[in-house]
Amino acid sequence: MRIDVVTIFPGYLAPLREALLGRAVGTGLLDIAVHDLRDWTHDVHQAVDDAPYGGGPGMVMRPHVWGEALDDVLAADPRPARLVVPTPAGRPFTQAAAHAYAAQERLVFACGRYEGIDQRVVDHYAASMPVDEISIGDYVLVGGEVAVLVVVEAVARLLPGVLGNPRSAAEDSFSDGLLEGPAYTRPEVWRGHAVPEVLRSGNHGAIARWRRDRALERTAERRPDLIAALPPDALDEADRAL
Numbered sequence: 001m002r003i004d005v006v007t008i009f010p011g012y013l014a015p016l017r018e019a020l021l022g023r024a025v026g027t028g029l030l031d032i033a034v035h036d037l038r039d040w041t042h043d044v045h046q047a048v049d050d051a052p053y054g055g056g057p058g059m060v061m062r063p064h065v066w067g068e069a070l071d072d073v074l075a076a077d078p079r080p081a082r083l084v085v086p087t088p089a090g091r092p093f094t095q096a097a098a099h100a101y102a103a104q105e106r107l108v109f110a111c112g113r114y115e116g117i118d119q120r121v122v123d124h125y126a127a128s129m130p131v132d133e134i135s136i137g138d139y140v141l142v143g144g145e146v147a148v149l150v151v152v153e154a155v156a157r158l159l160p161g162v163l164g165n166p167r168s169a170a171e172d173s174f175s176d177g178l179l180e181g182p183a184y185t186r187p188e189v190w191r192g193h194a195v196p197e198v199l200r201s202g203n204h205g206a207i208a209r210w211r212r213d214r215a216l217e218r219t220a221e222r223r224p225d226l227i228a229a230l231p232p233d234a235l236d237e238a239d240r241a242l
């Protein structure tokens with residue numbers, strides 16, 4: 001997969017070269033390019049923003065700088081691309097969206113700053129290619145860079161070969177619509193807290209049932225919206241008996 005990120009703070013994206021993502025880049029599973037938006041400015045101040053039409057606080061990112069940058073970045077690689085624009089006003093980014101993105105050949109991210117990017121940039125590209133405005137949560141960050149780190153990490157770990165054990169992703173929270181239950185490792189007793197007996201029993205059926213029950217309990221308590229969104233056939237009789 002090819003990922004391009006356009007930003008006025010390329011240094012913010014340095015973590016894309018670390019740990020699991022860095023290894024995916026090193027082994028060629030992921031190809032990441034970070035571009036400085038200011039390279040497409042033509043004035044001495046390299047201005048990327050201007051005052052908002054209609055008045056109000058803050059500044060808006062200029063469309064012509066973004067247009068030149070995205071035209072060049074998109075043209076630099078022939079693979080079909082999806083443009084992703086992080087914004088708190090976007091659709092929520094979910095694990096399902098991460099799976100959909102992991103199936104793409106190319107993602108191009110446009111990082112907003114200030115009050116965001118002139119809306120005509122999204123409208124212009126949406127006429128000729130898939131464009132998503134996405135939010136990583138109901139809070140406001142200062143820029144799109146951290147949102148891009150979140151999305152790229154969620155997507156990259158789903159690419160075949162990136163995780164050491166592909167079962168990890170298959171059994172994570174959200175894979176079956178539920179939050180994952182608690183996990184334990186050695187020692188058996190730590191500061192008076194014992195690991196649940198069933199996990200040490202070696203009875204795989206009982207362990208699977210226990211894990212499912214804890215996932216159901218945790219999800220009902222913390223995210224009742226996820227329980228409500230389960231398809232009708234998602235719960236079996238044993239689940240309902242809980």
Ligand code: SAM
Pocket residue numbers: 085086087088089111112113114115116117134135136137138139140141142143144145147
């Ligand atoms: N005026 C915008 C609004 O109220 O919707 C907020 C702009 S925010 C200060 C600046 C940039 O941070 C946005 O253009 C976006 O790139 C990024 N950003 C902030 N919060 C975000 C979130 N929850 N999800 C995704 N991106 C976000």
